[in-house]
Amino acid sequence: MKFITEFRRSELAEGLISQIHRRSKTPVRFMEFCGGHTVTIFRYGIRQVLPKTIEMVSGPGCPVCVTANADLDKAIALSQIPEVIIATFGDMLKVPGSHSSLQKVKAGGADVRVVYSTTNALEIAEENPTESVIFLGIGFETTAPTIAASILQAEERGIKNYYILSMHKLCPPVIRALLDSGEVKLQGLICPGHVSTIIGSHPWEFIARDYGIPCVVSGFEPLDILQCVDMLVAQVENGESKVEIAYRRGVHPEGNREALKLIEQVFEPCPTKWRGIGEVPDSGLKLRKEYQHFDAELAFDIDPGPTYEPRGCICGDILRGVKTPADCKLFGKACTPEYPVGPCMVSSEGSCSAYYLYGGDFEG
Amino acid sequence: MCLAIPVLIKSIEDKEAEVEIGGVTCRISLWLTPEARVGDYALVHTGYAINILNQEEAEETLRLFEEIAEAEEKG
Secondary structure (H helix, E strand, O other): OOOOHHHHOHHHHHHHHHHHHHHOOOOEEEEEEEHHHHHHHHHOOHHHHOOOOEEEEEEEEOHHHHEOHHHHHHHHHHHOOOOEEEEEOHHHOOOOOOOOOHHHHHHOOOEEEEOOOHHHHHHHHHHOOOOEEEEEEOOOOOOHHHHHHHHHHHHHOOOOOEEEEEOOEOHHHHHHHHHHHOOOOOOEEEEOHHHHHHHOOHHHHHHHHHHOOOEEEOOOOHHHHHHHHHHHHHHHHOOOOOEEEOOOOOOOOOOOHHHHHHHHHHEEEEEEEEOOOEEEEEEEEEEOHHHHHHEHHHHOOOOOOOOOOOOOOOHHHHHOOOOOHHHOOOEOOOEOOOOOOOHHHHOOOOHHHHHHHHOOOOOO | OOOOEEEEEEEEEOOEEEEEEOOEEEEEEOOOOOOOOOOOEEEEEOOEEEEEOOHHHHHHHHHHHHHHHHHHHHO
């Protein structure tokens, strides 16, 4: 058991597809919240094998895509301070801010380094004691505990030149905001797998209970997605709405308690701004008072200036699930992975990138 | 961004483990999974094990898929 190829077997996919076709009678719209699921769905052509009764829409589950321009502008402003090293996940480099991108300021001489993990950022801080290393903390609940662990490691190892710019986001509050807006009507939600690995399945229960929407936590292999769709169809056809876990090998209903403890110790919830969605209460994480000396925003004085959104870009509407890349005039013309205008084309998990790479189900 | 991949833990030293990813030996952090043991498959996200994969559940899920495939073929 290697936990990968076993979940890609085509003969097992055929069984699941056949069962979905047999059971699905009611026209439904399911949202896959997570960008990782969007990639699996496009890469394996899953939309094409589902019955016409099932419409799939992509949600805002791509941390790079939902990072507000104002936050990106802050990161770019921080990179202009002498003796500052910006450490970031590679996805953030090409995202255009109001005036520039991290890639452009790097080309202009700013010290911006791509890291795979916060452990690399800590090493850079140790190797450069006279400089300040600022880690760009983006990501959902999956990533937040790794950032929390890096703060505690910095304390343990006496690293005093390590900071974070906290742009973390929490998933359940934004789903509530999306549903409350009434813009997109859903009959099922594919809940994010690795976010649930950390938080468990209980935080999704309000969606099934208060909004009557079936929820299933899915893994990331093609059989996982098919199983999840099948379970959602079964709930719809049985008139049920509850939270189920399809990804049982990777998700425990209670989540990862150790990881949750670290998030709780280091961070507290705060309101934060999502691209395309606006400010959502309690959907961000800020450092608790005891750890505020790691906060780059408090340690450095910056003025990022006014924020501008790219003209003609509809990433915000795409992130809310109300438009698709096919509706965008820039898609594939002015906006490509090589020269992206909006973040959904930059991130490999963005809807626009997935449409561009694997072909959307549209004429265009 | 929340990508996490299954990797086999080969050895453990303190809060770090040696694992193999695509034929390359790497070190990962076990800060979030103190229960990790040598021989476990961990889900690794940005250099940290975020969970230990449950082999019994994985086998159970695959058995269910086989039953569905069999039933659909007959049906």
